[in-house]
Amino acid sequence: xxxxxxxxxxxxxxxxxxxxxxxxxxxxxxxxxxxxxxxxxxxxxxxxxxxxxxxxxxxxxxxxxxxxxxxxxxxxxxxxxxxxxxxxxxxxxxxxxxxxxxxxxxxxxxxxxxxxxxxxxxxxxxxxxxxxxxxxxxxxxxxxxxxxxxxxxxxxxxxxxxxxxxxxxxxxxxxxxxxxxxxxxxxxxxxxxxxxxxxxxxxxxxxxxxxxxxxxxxxxxxxxxxxxxxxxxxxxxxxxxxxxxxxxxxxxxxxxxxxxxxxxxxxxxxxxxxxxxxxxxxxxxxxxxxxxxxxxxxxxxxxxxxxxxxxxxxxxxxxxxx
Numbered sequence: 001x002x003x004x005x006x007x008x009x010x011x012x013x014x015x016x017x018x019x020x021x022x023x024x025x026x027x028x029x030x031x032x033x034x035x036x037x038x039x040x041x042x043x044x045x046x047x048x049x050x051x052x053x054x055x056x057x058x059x060x061x062x063x064x065x066x067x068x069x070x071x072x073x074x075x076x077x078x079x080x081x082x083x084x085x086x087x088x089x090x091x092x093x094x095x096x097x098x099x100x101x102x103x104x105x106x107x108x109x110x111x112x113x114x115x116x117x118x119x120x121x122x123x124x125x126x127x128x129x130x131x132x133x134x135x136x137x138x139x140x141x142x143x144x145x146x147x148x149x150x151x152x153x154x155x156x157x158x159x160x161x162x163x164x165x166x167x168x169x170x171x172x173x174x175x176x177x178x179x180x181x182x183x184x185x186x187x188x189x190x191x192x193x194x195x196x197x198x199x200x201x202x203x204x205x206x207x208x209x210x211x212x213x214x215x216x217x218x219x220x221x222x223x224x225x226x227x228x229x230x231x232x233x234x235x236x237x238x239x240x241x242x243x244x245x246x247x248x249x250x251x252x253x254x255x256x257x258x259x260x261x262x263x264x265x266x267x268x269x270x271x272x273x274x275x276x277x278x279x280x281x282x283x284x285x286x287x288x289x290x291x292x293x294x295x296x297x298x299x300x301x302x303x304x305x306x307x308x309x310x311x312x313x314x315x316x317x318x319x320x321x322x
Contacts, residue, residue, distance in 0.1 A: 010080025029305020120165030159289030191253030
């Protein structure tokens, strides 16, 4: 690896001892090797820190940081971006898995298409054991050459895990970064898309794990409080504010982005149409993408480096407290 890595992978984590070993192995086992892995431990109370420190000692690409207190998911995500030294950046989750060719193909796409600002692959869903339970093709038109069309698709369509793609860090740092209001993960992707097209590797190389410890059914306020503990106060952050900041996040993204006057007006029209539709009683956010049927024959054990290694020699998990 060169003195300055070309790619920075940021891994924010809190109490991730159950899956983080396998996720780190999948990242360190990538066929593309010119990267640093920045782990920010959000004051975990389990053995996450012990596991991460072991990898920091074993692999010079790993940089481990521990927050003195829980700062929230959004600030922890932003911290790894602040620490990044590469010209490219990727967020990673402590419970997901990554095909060994994922990073290489994404970096190659960015090199071959200078106008592209983010590259990722199709997503497959896995269960606690790593078995594929669903596979999705990418449903949105974020590859369009027209910024308003990319923006419109993100507003009205649904699907993809673009926030875990490989992106140009100069573009990411020009956005508002990770916020903590309602659906802030949508607004950051919409803003990044206003800077340039996305590219999807037409293969299932990203494996999003679903497990009981996730907070998918939590209330809107509890999700926001997980993003930033300050959001827990209903007096300082009433529901109206959490929704209002969500809508304003799109407006601010349009204002910050490098658009012509005509493009900006077209984006505002799309946003007005989206807001009008959502304001109608009983209208919900669009659902997720439809799984491919029949389910493709995807072998996680074949394409993910950590799965092969774990079958041969499972890495020992440090005992809590040692």
